[in-house]
Amino acid sequence: MKGGVGLVRCLKAEGITWVATFPASTVNEIIAEEGVRHIMAREERMAAAIADGYSRVSDGKRFGVATCMGGINAAGIQYAYGALAQAYEDSSPVLGITGGVNADNWQLSRYDILRGFEPITKWNAYINRAERVPEYMRRAFTYLKTGHPAPVLIQIPMDVVNQEYDETADPYTPVKGWKYAGDARDVEVAVRALLA
Known part of the structure; x- marks a missing residue:
């Protein structure tokens, strides 16, 4: 399986049925091919704002996803910075x-996305090999579902999008995540175990 397909299948495993986007992203075509709906925004900032709004009204049970152009000049993701910063300020998991x-091609880029987005994300990462897609997506959703809510950013370059890997070596399973309070179902199971 290719890295981009693996990433989209991880999204689907987590219940993501749509993404907000502006038309230039390394994974948009694969997202459509895999049956995940696009909500097209007029600019990257609005795509991130749409994802943020969805996360807010879902109360941490569902997450908005925004895809933006990155790469050498990283113009699209830089344009989304303001919306992601607002999500960070307001504790919204996007x-x-x-x-x-x-x-x-690292020498061709003057903007370091990892360092640039560090102040406004809970975690951000660069996927350097296709076989690491499941690992990084597990981390991303663990950060989204655990602790204080905040945005998470994943970079997946085109060479990794097109790189083949063995999906059976590390199959993706959705992560649970943990909040400060006990999950109602977990508490119920614990009480039954104690009363048994």
Whole structure:
């Protein structure tokens, strides 16, 4: 399976049925091919704002996802910065997905997305190999579902999107996540165990 397909299947496993986007992202075509709906925004900032709004009204049970152009000039994701910063300020868990600079082109980029987005994300990462897609997506959703809510950003460069990997080596399963209070179902199971 290709890295991009793996990423989208991880989204689907987590119950993501749509993404907000502006038309230039490394994974948009694959998202459509895999049956995940696009909500097209007029600019990247609005795509991130749509995802943020969905996360807010879902009360942490569902997450908005925004895809933005990244790569060498990272213009699209930079344009989404304001919306992701607002989500961070307001404790809204949003997943941002952007292209990254291919490993052999780092010298061509002057903007470091990882460092630039560090102040406004709970966690952000660069997927450097396709076989790491499930690992990074597990981490991303663990951060989205655990602790204080905040945006998470994943970079997946085009070379990783097109790279083949063995999905059976590390199959993706949705993560549970943990909140400060006990999950009602977990508390019920614990009480039954104690009373038995």
